[in-house]
Amino acid sequence: MAKEIYGHFHPDEHAFVDRAQEWVENAAHHKVKRTDFLDPRQAFILRTLVNRNPDVNCRLDGGYPDAERQRAILGPDYLNLSGEDMGLRVLSVESGDSKFQALSHGDYMGAILALGMKRDKVGDINVSEQGCHFVVAEEAADYLHLNLSQVHRVHVTTEILPIDKLRPSAVKLEEMSLSVASLRLDGIVSDVFRLSRAKVLIPIGAGKCKVNWKPEENPSVPLQEGDVVSLQGFGRFRVLEIEGVTKKGRTRMKVGKYV
Structure with missing residues (x-):
């Protein structure tokens, strides 16, 4: 594994990066690999590695067009993967x-x-x-x-x-309107899950909070529209809209809790 690409990924992701790189290298040597289900972040990492190797082809499928979790199948670039059974x-x-x-x-x-x-x-x-x-x-x-x-x-x-x-179901979100002092991760997580700031700092620092499926240990990182945030043991939410700043300098926003 070329260690220089580690800098692009969180340390907790390095083990998966190594596994994915091994899949890519094997595919370049004419071996076909069907993976387990990957979350969107893992799928992104895999695609990043595949794109670095012109001799490898990859297909992702989760059973329907909007699937969040998907299996991947990798093979040499000359192989048409569209007909392969995704299991x-x-x-x-x-x-x-x-x-x-x-x-x-x-x-x-x-x-x-x-x-x-x-x-x-x-x-x-x-x-x-x-x-x-x-x-x-x-x-x-x-x-x-x-x-x-x-x-x-x-x-x-x-x-x-x-x-x-398969009978896909629509994603259900419980919409919440918030007025926050800033877009910091810890403050918004605190408001959404109704926890004190002190209580959310501990799991964030322990790597139990993810932003877009990537571990995020920096409590001050600003959130953006479209971000999906999860806190282990409490659930997850999506930032739906950042509406603007009030006269008192607070930010109005809407989030949707997954139910």
Whole structure:
């Protein structure tokens, strides 16, 4: 791995950079690699490395056009990857329990992790009034189908479907209007999650806060429109609009909390 590119990435990302670089080098030597699901930041890192090597081709697919988490397949540049199987399946979850419609994205994610399943094997989680459609890696589909029987104390049934049966759900955001002294990360995170400034500084300094899926340990970094911010254990939000400055010098903005 050419260490000079480390400077472009957070230290916590160096291990993934090394893995991705190995995939790229193997693809340049005529080997085809299908990855686990990548978050948008990991996908960006992979594309950056692929673009540095003219002998490598890469395709990303998460099951539908707006997928956040995607699998990648890499191969030599002469190989047409459009026909390669991405190994995507749908795990459909349903229940006759009246409490079922109240289950959230976090409830489903918790149920998956409780089975010992790695997050890398699960793509987007599409929750709707009709149930939930997980995009999953084909190698994990049977295990989840056999073992997922309960979500937050609600008994459920599952079915494995082909990826073309996926029922994507619209992203739901709870809109909030804020008046902030500045666009500093710590101040906005504090307001959104209703935590004291002192309490958000600790997880930010520990690398548990991400801006656009990249660890951010600088509490004073300014946020911009479109930024997606997550705080481990509390959720995430998107900066929807920076509306302007009030007469008292405060900044009006709108954010959307993911629900």
